[in-house]
């Protein structure tokens with residue numbers, strides 16, 4: 315589903331954020347991405363959504379070769395990937411409903427489908443009934459759930475998250491992580507960048523560990539509880 | 540059809556957005572309206588000046604008052620002489636004393652009050668039109684000669700000031716054109732800057748929608764509509780301001796025109812012009828939005 319081969323990323327500042335990454339994430343897999351601050355986690359995710367272009371190497375996502383994907387196709391590529399951000403990135407002047415509906419509207423979904431699918435997404439994250447509220451009136455955890463609902467509303471095959479629990483207390487973090495786990499159970503390929511090593515243990519999933527832009531051998535946390 | 544429907548949707552959504560948050564739009568529209576009204580108003584001013592100066596035959600004129608004692612032969616002799624002076628006299632009109640009195644009664648409004656004078660106080664007179672382009676100096680000698688003629692009581696002419704006024708009007712017109720042109724350019728800059736600011740406020744929103752997978756066309760569309768609507772409303776406001784200005788000026792202008800026995804009227808903008816201005820306003824708004832949004836969008840795509 316996601317394949318990196320000898321991928322390098324050098325920022326215009328001259329900084330090498332990623333140095334020769336190679337890994338593969340197969341369909342329906344759930345993988346955690348960890349590493350120290352500045353290790354290159356966000357950069358890796360940005361390469362997958364083509365917010366940044368790799369300097370060298372081969373990246374294949376969902377069957378398309380990202381290195382040669384023309385700019386005009388980028389929007390369509392992004393529609394196949396749901397992304398959840400640490401700071402939610404919601405539109406604060408629009409209701410929860412409008413925020414979640416946005417990917418559908420952007421993709422030109424027929425209007426009559428909107429309501430049903432937005433509700434379905436909100437239902438999955440446990441926010442049904444808050445459609446009319448504005449993001450700032452919600453708690454941090456709730457805002458993050460809106461972000462997740464928006465990421466999954468058009469049922470993308472891939473779900474990425476960049477420190478989705480970074481701003482939440484442990485209990486809320488667990489709930490959010492459980493949501494990702496649930497989506498993975500429903501055949502969504504999930505890649506989560508996180509600092510939260512304790513949380514990882516619960517799921518027994520593969521962990522990619524970055525160190526200064528390079529991968530340390532992949533290993534697996536086993537369920538401890 | 541589906542395409543049209545989508546456009547209509549965005550259009551009404553944009554309208555709805557504007558109605559929900561009217562203040563920023565109102566401010567933008569006011570800035571646009573006032574900026575557009577200045578060059579338009581100045582244009583109207585020159586246009587009206589042009590009309591005034593052409594209606595009012597800005598030609599130099601001289602009035603030759605004859606002596607009471609002047610006989611018909613004297614009149615004929617002068618008339619003859621005038622016909623030999625075509626190089627500086629364009630037109631000659633002889634006004635008999637009686638006609639002159641009638642005209643004076645009518646214009647002065649004194650009417651019957653003049654009847655008590657019994658005798659007509661006005662003499663016969665010639666009215667001469669001179670070409671406006673000819674300098675007075677060229678026929679100063681002839682005028683002096685005329686003034687000294689035995690049958691001429693008095694020669695009155697207002698020549699220089701007519702020509703000076705003509706020159707001043709020309710200058711005023713050019714100045715106004717220049718200022719109107721500058722203000723027009725200023726309006727363009729202000730419009731694009733206003734659009735730039737209103738889009739700067741939405742940068743985060745644009746970025747988020749871009750990350751969700753919106754095409755540039757999709758992201759641009761509401762901004763283009765907003766720009767178009769704001770430009771249109773701005774032009775409408777400019778037109779309203781000008782119309783109000785005209786109404787306000789109309790009464791004193793009428794009074795002044797009456798005093799000069801002229802049927803001059805202030806002209807407003809012709810309908811075709813109004814349409815053109817509204818459309819231009821809308822298109823400017825559209826264009827300014829297009830440029831600003833596109834420039835921001837270009838930054839959202841990665842380079843190697």
Ligand SMILES: Nc1ncnc2c1ncn2[C@@H]1O[C@H](COP(=O)(O)OP(=O)(O)OP(=O)(O)O)[C@@H](O)[C@H]1O
Pocket residue numbers: 325326327329330331349350351352353354355356357358
């Ligand atoms: N746009 C950019 N331009 C230049 N350098 C950048 C840019 N983005 C990131 N970097 C640098 O690349 C390196 C990797 O950054 P990245 O954001 O991927 O780290 P990270 O693993 O996500 O860190 P954190 O855990 O703090 O979020 C850092 O040294 C960072 O300073």
Ligand SMILES: [Mg+2]
Pocket residue numbers: 355356357476
């Ligand atoms: Mg990061």
